Amino acid sequence: LEDSQGNGKDLYFKEFLWKLFLVGFAKPENEREADDRELLGDIPYLNGGLFLPHRIEIDYKDKIQIADEAFESIFALFQSYSWNLDD
Secondary structure: OHHHHHHOOOOHHHHHHHHHHHHHOOOOHHHOOHHHHHHHOOOOOOOOOOOOOOHHHHHOOOOOOOOHHHHHHHHHHHHOOOOOOOO
C-alpha cells in the first residue's frame, strides 16, 4: 500500500490488487505480461476459475474505484489483532 501511495493517490486497488487477483492468481506465469510479472513477483497460479473476472468487473472495469483509505482501515483492523496459529 505504501509503495502504491508513493506513485499517487488511490492506486492500490487498480494498480496492484486488480492485477494480483485477476492476473497473478488467474493466469499461468507464461501468460502474464512482463510488467505484471515484475510487479507481482513469484505469485502462484491458482487454477479453477475462482479469480476470473466477474461480469460486473468486465462491464464496469474503468468505473470501479476503491480509495486507499479503505485499505488503510482494513489493514489497521487486522493489525489490532494478535494472530496465532495452532496446529
